[in-house]
Amino acid sequence: MSAQPRLLEVRKNILRKNDVIARSLRDRFRAQGTFVVSLVSSPGAGKTAFLETVLTLLRPQYRVAALVGDLATENDAIRLARSQAPVKQITTGTVCHLEAAMIEQALDGWNTGPLDFLFIENVGNLVCPSSYDLGENLRLVLLSVTEGEDKPLKYPTIFNSADVAVITKTDLAEAVEFDEQTLVANIQAVRPGMRHFLVSARTGAGVKDYLQFLTGALAEFMHPLPA
Numbered sequence: 512m513s514a515q516p517r518l519l520e521v522r523k524n525i526l527r528k529n530d531v532i533a534r535s536l537r538d539r540f541r542a543q544g545t546f547v548v549s550l551v552s553s554p555g556a557g558k559t560a561f562l563e564t565v566l567t568l569l570r571p572q573y574r575v576a577a578l579v580g581d582l583a584t585e586n587d588a589i590r591l592a593r594s595q596a597p598v599k600q601i602t603t604g605t606v607c608h609l610e611a612a613m614i615e616q617a618l619d620g621w622n623t624g625p626l627d628f629l630f631i632e633n634v635g636n637l638v639c640p641s642s643y644d645l646g647e648n649l650r651l652v653l654l655s656v657t658e659g660e661d662k663p664l665k666y667p668t669i670f671n672s673a674d675v676a677v678i679t680k681t682d683l684a685e686a687v688e689f690d691e692q693t694l695v696a697n698i699q700a701v702r703p704g705m706r707h708f709l710v711s712a713r714t715g716a717g718v719k720d721y722l723q724f725l726t727g728a729l730a731e732f733m734h735p736l737p738a
């Protein structure tokens with residue numbers, strides 16, 4: 512007999528357990544009025560650089576904090592902490608994604624109640640994080656201009672699990688002959704209607720538009736429009 516059905520069953524159970532914890536996290540964040548944003552991308556697409564910029568710019572007006580996942584090292588937490596926001600590193604060992612239980616554990620004993628925004632940087636990977644709900648309100652998929660316009664077509668699952676696409680490192684666009692029209696068409700092919708932003712953490716280009724969107728999303732979260 513093939514081991515496949517048993518493996519599928521184990522996987523389904525893991526995901527079911529994850530979803531239960533994610534739901535309780537989402538309820539907790541809803542009750543305390545914290546808007547949670549997660550970031551997924553391939554390794555090196557610019558999550559930490561973008562998030563450091565976002566934390567730094569939001570911090571004067573909003574209560575912000577971040578969790579960051581990597582297999583090893585505290586490097587990204589150290590970089591994000593330069594924003595003066597509270598930051599915690601989650602090291603996953605051999606696991607290629609964050610799970611809701613890891614978020615729950617990292618928040619244990621941390622009073623996140625007063626936070627307006629909690630950001631969660633996932634482990635750099637365009638495959639593993641897609642199936643794991645972390646209780647977030649908004650999931651961003653980042654893609655740098657150097658990765659190739661075909662990535663949404665090759666990794667549709669991660670684009671389908673995300674709400675918004677952030678195209679990073681636009682300061683390098685000319686050097687790599689980045690084709691914005693093709694990338695946007697490919698995003699729309701896998702996820703029709705998906706909103707996207709073009710940003711550069713290096714120059715700050717596009718960050719203002721993104722922050723405007725984000726603070727608007729927080730306002731809507733706090734005071735939902737009547738249906």
Ligand SMILES: Nc1nc2c(ncn2[C@@H]2O[C@H](COP(=O)(O)OP(=O)(O)OP(=O)(O)O)[C@@H](O)[C@H]2O)c(=O)[nH]1
Pocket residue numbers: 552553554555556557558559560561587634635636679680681682683710711712713714
């Ligand atoms: N030119 C340019 N380089 C950037 C930009 N954003 C990030 N980088 C560089 O890209 C590399 C990776 O950036 P990170 O922010 O570490 O990327 P990451 O997605 O957090 O990487 P992992 O956490 O390892 O998956 C670094 O050398 C950054 O300096 C940008 O807007 N422009």
Ligand SMILES: [Mg+2]
Pocket residue numbers: 558559560587632
């Ligand atoms: Mg990083």
